[in-house]
Amino acid sequence: MTETNSGPVDVTVLLFAAHRELVGGARDTIVSLPERATVDTLLARLRARGGGWSQLPRRAAVAVNRRYAGGDTVLAEGDEVALIPPVAGG
Amino acid sequence: MTETNSGPVDVTVLLFAAHRELVGGARDTIVSLPERATVDTLLARLRARGGGWSQLPRRAAVAVNRRYAGGDTVLAEGDEVALIPPVAGG
């Protein structure tokens, strides 16, 4: 995905399982971020919304466009950012 | 199995796979042994028959009445003694 080099970027945030229930049940939400915002910036913004959002873990596993990604990953317009609670498959 | 305390004992010897072919194909053979003969005595007797018998391994795994048994196991009337070539199941 090519980054736009000016203005804010919109990313889609996905929440699952216990995280989803914490904020009231919506799986997808669109968030506008400043240019060159990182995953950590996004997490801080979400927590700052208050209510259930403030209970999201300070450091969570995150996937950007369906791959696990670090907190310093820079986000681009249209990225799909998923907060991944501790997994329990099998 | 109770041991008879006098005279010779007859045991049934079973041969398998390569051992069986070595002596010409019979699976069972009855052998008369002196009282208190051991598995090792039996093996020596069999080898002494000459021909294919002399090619039976000097030390082989042996089962007495369907359980693995050592060379010093004393044989009793009616015992079933099987020479077990190296196994290759699975």
Add this chain to the structure above:
Amino acid sequence: MSWSDVTKDPIDPGAVLARVGRPGDGAVAFFAGVVRDENEGRPVSGMEYEGYDEMARDELAGIVAEAAGRAGTQRIAAVHRLGRLAVGEVSVAIAVSAPHRAEAFAAARYIIEEIKKRLPVWKREHYLDREAEWLEGSLPVERGNRGA
């Protein structure tokens, strides 16, 4: 070729087994995870699996490809179920065939261990005697950045 899927459809272990095997393979290893009727002494009525479907599908295919590389076999099938499962239903099934048994066992084991570490799937246990709850899981370790 290896095969993997993440699905809401019931898993048929025989069908998963039937996806592996070829004349040069002497060993088949298989593993299935099944919903239990109790957990730490509490009676369980069923399990609800939620997944990040699209990513889980990619991640499972990646795990299978890693196992195939290590084991030197492309005869691997792995499937994970999502949705509400009753006690006794199969939640995950893995089949591997390979020339020899060590590789087949190792690949099956690798896949289930990695699923538990990395597959974006969560489970909510339903009890006979109290409210359902999400089970604690493992925090996936980041495996390189998005471009990696």
Add this chain to the structure above:
Amino acid sequence: MSWSDVTKDPIDPGAVLARVGRPGDGAVAFFAGVVRDENEGRPVSGMEYEGYDEMARDELAGIVAEAAGRAGTQRIAAVHRLGRLAVGEVSVAIAVSAPHRAEAFAAARYIIEEIKKRLPVWKREHYLDREAEWLEGSLPVERGNRGA
């Protein structure tokens, strides 16, 4: 209860799997040995298994009982085939269910390893290009005297 057999009848993996499992078991491990179409580069047409049937049956039951004791599960099924088998036919199948996966895998692995060490069974490989021959095996280690 555990089940084992040594038989000339074809083995159906699904039927062996169906012998294990109960509502408290979360894991099923399965292993099958299959006749390969080659061995060390030589094309193989089939395999002939000879067994000391009566003892093999007892010995397999003993191996299964040992595995059951170690794994803490009685849900084990193991069967070994005898007679002439074509390429692709199943020579041995083992299924284990247990509460958790580590025990299930360990028991299945223990059983196949002990079969290869101790089961009084021999195999004669048939080739496309030359005379059949008995395969080299492992000499069983004596496990106590007859009275033990």
